[in-house]
Amino acid sequence: MNSFFSKISCIFIGLLAVWALSGCSPQYNWRTVPNTDVGYMATFPDKPAQVTRTLDLIGLKVPLTMQAAQVEGLYFAVGTVPLQGELQIQSIGLRDALAQSVANNIAAGKPALTQIQWLGKAAHEMSVTGTLPDGQAAFAQVRFFEHRGTLYEVLIMGGSEQLDSNAPTTWFGGFSLLGQ
DSSP states (O other), X not given: OHHHHHHHHHHHHHHHHHHHHHTSOTTOOOEEXXXXXXXXXXXXXXXXXXXXXXXXXXXXXXXXXXXXXEETTEEEEEEEEEOOGGGGXXXXXXXXXHHHHHHHHTTXXXXXXXXXXXXXXXXXXXXXXXXXXXXXXXXXXXXEEEETTEEEEEEEEEEGGGXXXXXXXXXXHTOEETTO
């Protein structure tokens, strides 16, 4: 009798392991990465890189810091813009310019933003489809919000064929603010 239960336990544990692993795509190596400089934590599908560049948006020089990882044609990124000085009163224009910039990357036309609640805050979400320069179908899903003098842009973008259906849920679900 013990042998029977032992075999059943092994089968159950094996099935449980297969079930758990079936939700994970082998190309993703999800890891939680805190960014204490800006105050967030994100679950990236690979080791992210970070770069700060100055962009010309709505006639202003805007410092945009991007922390991003790319996996098989999908781009996962968190962009932040400090809303200080002149930028503080331009947050809506900056958000709209960043949204248009993302849409332009995949030839998606003029994006529409939908107001949502996310992380206990008013946020704006954009989901667009378009094409990459090589003609491949593409998508972008982005959430924008302000927190403690910073404009955040949390996005996933890339070829539609590379999209694992669990990736957006894991990506957006794995983002949080530190010390909120």
